[in-house]
Amino acid sequence: MDATGAGATGDLESEALKRKKRIEALRQLKEQQQQQSADESTEQQQLPGPLFRSYKPADEELQKSSLPLAVPETVDRQISHDLDKAAEPPNVEEIDLLNLAPRKPDWDLKRDVAKKLAKLEKRTQRAIALLIRERLMEAKSDGVDLVNAVNSLN
Template sequence: MDTEENAIEKAAAERREWLKTLKMAKVLLETPDDDTKKHDRNLEDAEETEEDEVPSMKFRNYLPHDKQLQEGKLTPVVLLKFEDPIVAAPLAPEKIEDPFLNIAPKKPNWDLRRDVQKKLDKLEKRTQKALYELAKEQEN
């Protein structure tokens, strides 16, 4: 029991030390250095000069009703006309072909070959077999 209380007190003491170091770091960060003081003075001087000048407003898309503000109206931007080089080039005359020439197949007998191909394969085997038998008979 005594060791548990010591562990808790030790953890609490470590946490207190950690919080103290965080407070010290925060205080150090908030204290201004010489450089930051100069920077702050420059910002204050700039703010004072800006307060004296009235900012000029520029209107691109809006025309105000007030005469003084109408002086700030900018002229609209003029876009250059785009010329498409593809449209400007003359088109090559297209050859007019007879549409009936494209209907015909490239080889006029392709459907006949497709239908007869099985029979031709059988005949080719028989022919090879017959040639083999003839060559065998001539050897004897």
Template sequence: MTTETELVGDEDDVDFATSTTSLEVAAESRKRRLQEMKAKVEGAESMERQTDEDSDDDGKPVLFRSYAPLDSGLGTKRETKNLFVLEKEIQDQLADTDDMSIVERVDVGVLAPRKVDWDLKRDVAERLQKLERRTQKAIATLIKERLSKGQTELVEAVNSGAYSTFQDDE
């Protein structure tokens, strides 16, 4: 007792199986054709090789018609190259590294750990220099004003500003 769904399922399996075999057959025929073409090409190349070998057997020297050497001994002469240049350079570098003299004096700044904000101070140093110059100019103008107003001595004019800021702090 088979149902219709079972029959339909079996037909799908058969179609899948036949389609797979037809694909395999097509692949095999393609491989066969490629092998035949390859054999034809190799056969033609082997024929060319045989004709080339036959022509080389004549023993005729090759003539360079567009090249006339200036010196007949040019082909036999070879330059002598120093092949040990690299080895000499390596030996020199090794000799330089053998000098292991102990450093007598070690800079404490190199070994000591830096503060946490050292990079910030480094980055802001240029701006602080500008501000320091402006501050010095402002102090100089204040001292000049005090000297011109009160006709006091220089020491008193300089100290009076410091004394007033000291009292403001307390």
């Protein structure tokens, strides 16, 4: 038993060493990839230049970074635009009293159930018609008229 136990222990130790080597190799590979990606990101990253909005730089290189002067809109255009807006009739919506009045707390539930109720109403009407037909068939055999069959249903 000692021979098999010693052999198994040696195999386990050698397997553990192999695993440690693989893990170390993976760590080194991961570190290299991270280093490369960090180097690439610093090379690709370019800082934005200054943007001058109200300052007029004296240097020619910096003048390239300044914004062009804004052209003010003429008063004539603004006035004509305002007059055009005023000429259009105002959009007055009629006020609906149903929209102004407060709704009952369960209005949304009723709205959601309305489709299902419509479907059930159709089924109910079909079932009532089927019952009336069945009673008429029985009535033909018994000799009872249509009025009694319909009245007995209600």
